[in-house]
Amino acid sequence: MKVLAIAMVNLRRVFREKTNIFFIVITPIATVLMMGLLFGGGQEVRLGVVSGPGPLAERLVKAVSEGERIRIERVGSEAELRSQIERGVIQAGLTLPANYDQELLAGRNVAVSFVARPGDPQALELGVWVRSVGGQEGALLRAARFGTAEGKGSFEQTLAAAEKATVPGIEISVRTTGKALFPAGFNSFALSAPSLMIMFMFLTSLTAAIGIIETRLLGVSRRMYSTPTPVGVLVAGESLGRILIALVQGLLVMIGSALIFGVNWGDPFAAAVLLVVFSLVGGGAALLLGSVFHVPGPAISLALLLGLGLAALGGVMVPLESFSGTMQAIAHITPHAWAYEAFAELVRHGGGVADILPQLGVLLAFAAVLFGIGMSRLRQALIH
């Protein structure tokens, strides 16, 4: 009962402060929203198109638009197209000359340009697709023109015949193996929600460690120790308080993102287990930080440094999958990387507890070490 009383007073103190509610609840949800919108649109690639009128131009644009996850945005001029690409409004642009149809019908070659920002992998992938479509379309047009030249009918007739013709050729089948990093139709908010939740839970836990230091500075810890309460109960109460702060924040972010953005956190039981285990890690880190420092100033600095630094290193700021092999190995010295992997398994691939057992084990080991040292330090700090 006393353990719970101490834990609850910690929780009450944190959530009583309005600015804390802003940072603990509103900021993570708002960041999920922002990141979701930033990488949103169902992961569609936006291709700007400048073209004149004409059925042949429309044929090409329609063929390009039939690629996966491509959205065509009509743009008025090439200058506007370039401007939108540079500003990131669209990923790439396709410019067809205004006299595209006339030139082709007159039997002349036509130059179509594809514009993209350098180093944009989505745009490069799109460029490959556009080249492929251009090649196929060019082959049909050449066949139609040949038919016309051979007196087999008008261009429209020979083009229609070329489309229907079944000419043997090379067929390349493209298949995938393994799990997709981001399954088709994946909710863009679900991409960032777990990462942000991990980052904010850990950051909040560390900053909430200041509460332990304040309690000692105020003399409240010593006063509690003057009551008929064993020191072990005091330490356990403070520990539970840290865990609850992390847990409540995680729960609010989880429920909030599910209700507001439709994030599917996967198997509810597995997600709950993972949330509790990561709360233990955050709580342990908070207890250790709060027991080591005697004044809040340096502890706050270190909390921010660790909270943001470990998040970056652990692959929750920039996706872990984009790290090199060496950096991915280094990332796994942080609990963040393990939690990220486990959430990715649940959220993206529908995994269950059995699928994330290794990650849970490592996270529990992190929690055990942090709590072990933190509880011992706090016990010393209280009785001496």
Added chain:
Amino acid sequence: MSDAVLACDGLRKQYGQMVAVDGIGFSIAEGETYGLLGPNGAGKTTSIAMIVGVLARDAGDVLIDGQKHDVNSVKTKSLIGYVPQEMALYPDLTARQNLRFFGRMYGLSRNDIKRKTDEVLEIIGLADRADETIGGFSGGMMRRLNIGVGLIHRPRLLILDEPTVGVDPQSRNAILDSVEQLAGEGVAVLYTTHYMEEAERLCDRVGIVDKGRMQAEGTRRELVAMVGEHDRVTLTAEGDLARAAAALREMPEARQVSHDESRIELMVPEAGVVLARALHEVTEAGVTVRSVEVREPDLEAVFLHLTGKALRD
């Protein structure tokens, strides 16, 4: 000693080479108020921490209600109400929430917590501010709540460490009234203060501590008798006070003479007999006397005699 609520003996605490408390011992009976006086760094707070059971002692014994007591004693800790010098409260909670929290720490039942919280709020005069966050309280209100927390479980022994520091006169009076009332109801009180008038008003017995040791102990009358029934004459003056003090030391009746930049303190057996001559000596030394104050023997004089310092030094 056998019916004492608190009995401590031979308390010792050493930090490295420094001995903070060296063999302090005293006892307090039911309904008795015991004052522990001493200058800053004398060892009062360390002694109290050992008695309360928040600091492990190197040597000595503490008995609460006849039972052995140390840092791990859960049962005897429930008999003690501790009011530390600092405001050991959660500033972002209300007065009621603070009281309820510590009620739970003392192991009170839910019903007892509710009832006693209301009672204590009445006693400390904060019933009408009970649901306000205490961060906005005045120093006096905070002090009263600080005491209230020590009373929530109705202790047998109440330990107050400098409970009136920084408090307005009205709150101070309220605090002193409460302590008198509690002692009247049988609570044993251990009280430390820098204010001699508080010790004189409240304490049945006083222990004077300096340099970690008990220098003297007894009732006010016993202590005053210990140093002699001397009057204290305070002259507020201008001029060469060192020269005037030297002249006063030549008087055969002068027991102790000290001075600072604006005052001369003179201890004499009977001020009425020597005052005229003392004023003459001071005037002869070229000093202009602005005011004269004569005080009969008191604890301040005893303290000064035993420690060589004023209580507030």
